[in-house]
Amino acid sequence: MISHPSRHCTVELQALPSRIGQVRRIVSAQLRYWHLDPLIDRASLGVTELLTNVHRHAQPDKTCTVEIEVLLDRLTVSVHDHDPRIPELRDADPTATCGRGLAMVAAVSESWGVRPNGESGKVVWFTLPTVTPVVLAPETRPATTTPTRQPFEEPLCDDKGYKPGVHRRRPEHAPARSAVVG
Numbered sequence: 665m666i667s668h669p670s671r672h673c674t675v676e677l678q679a680l681p682s683r684i685g686q687v688r689r690i691v692s693a694q695l696r697y698w699h700l701d702p703l704i705d706r707a708s709l710g711v712t713e714l715l716t717n718v719h720r721h722a723q724p725d726k727t728c729t730v731e732i733e734v735l736l737d738r739l740t741v742s743v744h745d746h747d748p749r750i751p752e753l754r755d756a757d758p759t760a761t762c763g764r765g766l767a768m769v770a771a772v773s774e775s776w777g778v779r780p781n782g783e784s785g786k787v788v789w790f791t792l793p794t795v796t797p798v799v800l801a802p803e804t805r806p807a808t809t810t811p812t813r814q815p816f817e818e819p820l821c822d823d824k825g826y827k828p829g830v831h832r833r834r835p836e837h838a839p840a841r842s843a844v845v846g
Contacts (some may be wrong), residue, residue: 671734679718679726679745688712691741700739701790707732707741710790713765714743717788720791722747722764724745734824738774741743742789750778750786770831 673694677683688708695704711730718728728745753770756763769776774792780786 666717673732675730677728677730679715680726681719682684684712684719685713686716691730691732695739698734700734700794703739703794703835706792706820707739709772709774709814710769710792711743712806713769713789714741717751717765718743721749721751722785723749736795737795739794740789741792742787744781744785744787747786748780748785749781750780751788 673690675690688711691706691707691711695701695707706732711732715728716729722728722745725746728743731740731742731744733740734743751766753766754763756767758821766776769790772792774793776788776790778788780787820824
């Protein structure tokens with residue numbers, strides 16, 4: 665079996681507006697360093713929304729830890745805070761100016777979820793695939809033959825790291841593989 669080294673980065677902070685922008689820049693720089701530039705926009709948006717939730721809702725304090733990790737073919741971004749309350753995806757009123765953070769995380773990610781962390785709070789996470797599936801173009805054939813495409817098969821899910829908590833997936837994607845223990 666081939667061993668795949670993990671790439672890992674952790675940042676501890678107070679979830680204040682000025683620090684949220686700073687962490688977004690750190691995440692962007694780290695993804696550039698790992699040559700994962702296509703993920704920067706989605707990862708930056710996701711981490712911004714999760715940190716904004718900590719800033720707006722976390723009790724008793726705004727201290728949190730952001731962790732980004734690449735294992736195999738998945739980037740996992742997680743935010744641990746000290747508030748044990750589990751966030752819920754909800755429908756926001758069309759005229760509301762807030763309340764869409766988790767919906768945006770769900771929209772840009774492959775999967776996302778929440779893991780309760782006992783008395784020390786919770787971890788809210790999302791994943792992004794690090795590789796783009798290759799779909800072969802139709803072959804050039806005589807006009808009497810119909811072009812064919814090679815099917816793209818999604819990998820099976822390995823949810824070992826996320827079973828204890830709430831785990832939600834976007835229905836149009838296959839489940840994410842997880843090698844994160846926690």
